[in-house]
Amino acid sequence: MEDDGNIFGASSSFHPQDDPLSTRLELLGSQLASYIDSNHSLSDDFDRMIFRHFFTASNVAVFATTLCRKRHYQYPIIHWPTLVLEDISLPLLLAISLTGAAYSIHEEHGKENITVARSFYRLADSFVFDQLDRVLEERPTEADITTAIQACQAGLLMYALKDLLVSDATAISTTVFTRLPNLVSALRRLNFTGCRHSDDEDPHLFLCREQITRLVAWTYCADCLATLCYNKPPCFSLTEMTGDLPCDPALWETGAPYAEVIRRYPRPSSSKSLVELMSQLLADGRPSDCELEHLPVFHVHVMLCAIQPIIFNLHVSMALEQQAEKLLHALDKWRGLWRETLELLTDEDRKWLGVAKYISGLEHLSRRIVEVAISADAASSQYLRRLPSTSSRYLHTFLRTFVV
Known part of the structure; x- marks a missing residue:
């Protein structure tokens, strides 16, 4: 396992110029405001001034860095070496920011970030899964599969985030008995289950398939543990798990050129x-x-x-x-x-x-x-x-x- 400095080869992505990321965050705020206009029950969950103060480019960069360093070993579904914050979808940007904030304890402000982040959980959860539904309605093609992957990644991060609210029965009910089945259904409809690598895939296709593989595997784990904890009938069937399992973490986490990585960490022809x-x-x-x-x-x-x-x-x-x-x-x-x-x-x-x-x-x-x-x-x-x-x-x- 490499140290953090080597794992996150695209660390510059977490310190972007203010303008591109600020523009994306302003767009995110506008979309959330529009979403609330058609979902009045969430109006109390969104304060535009608090959003602007909290979701600054510098804050979000810190939250993303916190997430990749503190959480990548628990839900390692995002390829941090190639992640560029200002280029990812708005649902994923929101989910990454809130998840990173959930693990951010500031020397001066203590747990303030955690408290503020939680005030957005209900809205973010609803927005992220609404966007996932929209992706499914559009039936993404191979050309825009990245959008579908990122929508599912955002959904799984929000599931993991809200699953932390163990004392909130309403949140658990929505998360475990509604959101998790929705996410499993989405993976099926997108034909993500059963995904396997091939010997002739190029670097882009390898990363695409590996992200899908990790999404399916970790969602399956979440479903199994929800059955254990809450006696929830499983959403997944074991017979659906016919795809590859995640590759060597050393291969996944390195930021080195693909050809060099394959020489150092050769992938088996089959698994x-x-x-x-x-x-x-x-x-x-x-x-x-x-x-x-x-x-x-x-x-x-x-x-x-x-x-x-x-x-x-x-x-x-x-x-x-x-x-x-x-x-x-x-x-x-x-x-x-x-x-x-x-x-x-x-x-x-x-x-x-x-x-x-x-x-x-x-x-x-x-x-x-x-x-x-x-x-x-x-x-x-x-x-x-x-x-x-x-x-x-x-x-x-x-x-x-x-x-x-």
Whole structure:
């Protein structure tokens, strides 16, 4: 893993001349004002003076830098080395700004940026998904696929941002039970699921397909975890995950010329899809019998996420007891894979694990959910009634009672 100074090769994009970015932000403000004119219920969420004071070119540059340095290892869907703020779509510009602001604690102003940013969340969420709907209505062609990609990127960033508001049941309801299904539907309609690389693709096509691959993979993870936390029936089906999984982070994050990067980090001519990986994980046999050696961190990460909707679906279909032994065996396999994956990482790579550093705890939780669900204790757990909820408190109660 390279340091920040080398990863963000187009760092000048985050310190643009004031005029181009200021012009884009003024246009964003105008579009939000027009959007409110036709959505009066959001009128209290937009103050033009506050917008102008907060969304300055210098502030947005700082927010973008904060996002790429603090969050790229959690939702690494944006190719920062080629990002130019003043050239991206307005929904993505808005989502990047608000997400970066959510992690900005100023030495002088403390959490003021976070507070101001949150005042725009509801409006931004509505605007971003409205723009996504417009993109879908226009049926984007290959020529303007970038617009569609950026609309989906903005949607996923807004989902992740609003998912932080765990104490707001209304926000969670909209985010988890409306926005996430909308985003999954958009990925399907755009034919983004099943995207694969080819040996003869040029640099532009590689980046385009890799952004799609990452969008699908991370949206799938979000869907799996929403099922775990809120007992939300999964939107995605595992059978849809036939495309490539994200490439080597070193290949994705470098700003070096494409030809040089390919020589340093050659892409395999083919890679296993999540469907194939899960088929091997769930297969009978000892862990050493499966062909799952030397997998990247994210591939092992997403495999555990994929187990969550499997557990949920088996439970609600009353088939969990019959399949419990197979699931527990798969979790044993996964634990061994994760241990082997960590052993291959350097100390520097371990610093960039992000949310994956907590993934072993998810394996233990998954195991306990299966074990308790087939025991007599299941009747005492509100969480195991599998009723959709706008709060994760039932899961927290399960954790305190049966896990901790």
